[in-house]
Amino acid sequence: MTRSSRSADSWPAQRSVVIIGAGYAGIMAANRLRSSLTEKEAEQIRIAIINPTGLFVERIRLHQVAAGTSPTAALPLSDVLHSDVELLEGSAVHIDPESQVITAGTATGERTLHYDFLIYSVGSLASSTVPGASTHAHTIADADGALRVRAAIRNARPGKRIIIVGGGYTSIEAASEIAEQHPDAVITLLCGGELAESMTPRARTSIRKSLERLGIVVRSGVRVTSVTQQGVTTDSGEQIVGDICIWAASFAVPRLAEASGLPVDTFGRLKVDACLRAWGYPNIVGAGDATVLPGAVGSHLRMGCATALPMGGFAARTVLAQLRGIEPEPASIGYALQCLSLGRLDSFIQVVGPDDSPRNLWARGRTGAWIKEAICRMTVSGLQKERIRPGAYKAPKGPRVSEAPDVSAPTGTH
The missing domain is CATH 3.50.50.60 (FAD/NAD(P)-binding domain)
Structure with missing residues (x-):
């Protein structure tokens, strides 16, 4: 099921980029990549995204749904995804990195897609x-x-x-x-x-x-x-x-990378270099919760949209550079705030350094709640702006390598 009259595995194009997962990282990667292409490049490069449904879920609002505060945390993907990115509704079940083929299960049966570049952004689960x-x-x-x-x-x-x-x-x-x-x-x-x-x-x-x-x-x-x-x-x-x-x-991550023979850590996260390229497979680029960077540059990173969004942006930049035959630059991802809602009228906002270490500055109460809500809205508007203006979503740069703390296990802050 796609939003285009062209099927997901027959669209004629010289190069193909496939993204697995339409969460924060996947949508950011898709939108930034597509909006960064020149008119000529857009004619030659196909971008497709595989996702179980045609919905984008704001995971940072799921506690509101559980409590009954909000009826839903889902938006139609068409509200946030670039219209030229093709959607295949299904679940990727295997990646063959040697033949560069993805097998996906859909409502109509098994499908296969060939890729020149793959962005692995499958997210996490409880x-x-x-x-x-x-x-x-x-x-x-x-x-x-x-x-x-x-x-x-x-x-x-x-x-x-x-x-x-x-x-x-x-x-x-x-x-x-x-x-x-x-x-x-x-x-x-x-x-x-x-x-x-x-x-x-x-x-x-x-x-x-x-x-x-x-x-x-x-x-x-x-x-x-x-x-x-x-x-x-x-x-x-x-x-x-x-x-x-x-x-x-x-939290844990889907075992797709591990089951496909890709390099993973003990938690099943795809191992990538500082440019987000999978070990041994530079045409596979990771982003989001299911990806782990080298400790020297990524040990301070935590699970959550504050990490997934900039990672998706860097993943797009890495793929674009390789499409153009340019050596990509390392990712640099940092933080500015930790935001914790305490109901609709209360929140605690902790100012942090680029390495996520707390600083002696915070906001709370109704002011904190207002800041938290504004940030939640910005996660969606940032994705939408990326459809027409690459780089519209801004994120802090990461710490210097010597400042990054040693954290080996994934932690969840969704």
Whole structure:
């Protein structure tokens, strides 16, 4: 199913660029690449994107959907994607890097696409190896999961007991939003470590107070070892009873790269060089959560749209350079803020350095909420502007190599 009369595997073109995944990184890569082409180049270069649906999901708003604040976090891809980029609705199931062919499953059967350049931007998903979590806990890492949480909350009895597992941004934002929209709910937030541990102690204290004002019980240093229909069991043997369990403690990536024989790390992320080219396959370029850069230049990067958007832009730049026979420049990705919503009327905005380290400057309350909402809107408007003006979306440059901290495991801050 495409938005063009030309089929996805018969469009005559001298060069073909295929993008897997229409999330923040994939859409940014598609739009910046297409808008950067000259008129002559556009006639010779085909750009196609593979995505399971014709929708773009604002993952940073999924907690609002789960709480019932917003009806949806999805937009038609036509609202954000360049009209000349062809859409194939389906899921990539295998990449053959030697023959440069992608196999995708679609509603009408299996399809194959040849590529000259591939942008790998498959994103991330919720994950847990804790017994019972996949059966008895909900997640809000995708649109369907958020809708299931919303339905479970609406169908639960008054005074429903909700357990949210995780101490990161996803769990905090979900707990806040749900508490605000469902004041009758009894919400317990279980953090395996510190609450919002990437922030300063002062910020954590402020965030905890905001959560407690909403009636949320916050417990740090509590690790869940199993999930049942009746609640959870902790590492101390304690059983916490709950009607609904929401799992937001960890993220993983699809295993497409690993299953296709591409170089990956222990988490299944595609290994790339400083220019985002896959090890051994320079015509495969990675972007987003499922990509890992060399530690010297990328160890400070965290999962989230603040990383995926600039990575998508650099991926487009790398592909464009190679199409033109030019050596690409290394990516440089940094940060300016960490943004955490605490309901519709409260938020905590932490100013950070390019390496994501907290600085002694922040905003909170209604001012913070206004900033957070403005940033959320900018993620969409930035993608839309890239359709006609490459580089319209601006992001901070990364730290000097010597300043990058050593972080080896992927963490989620969606």
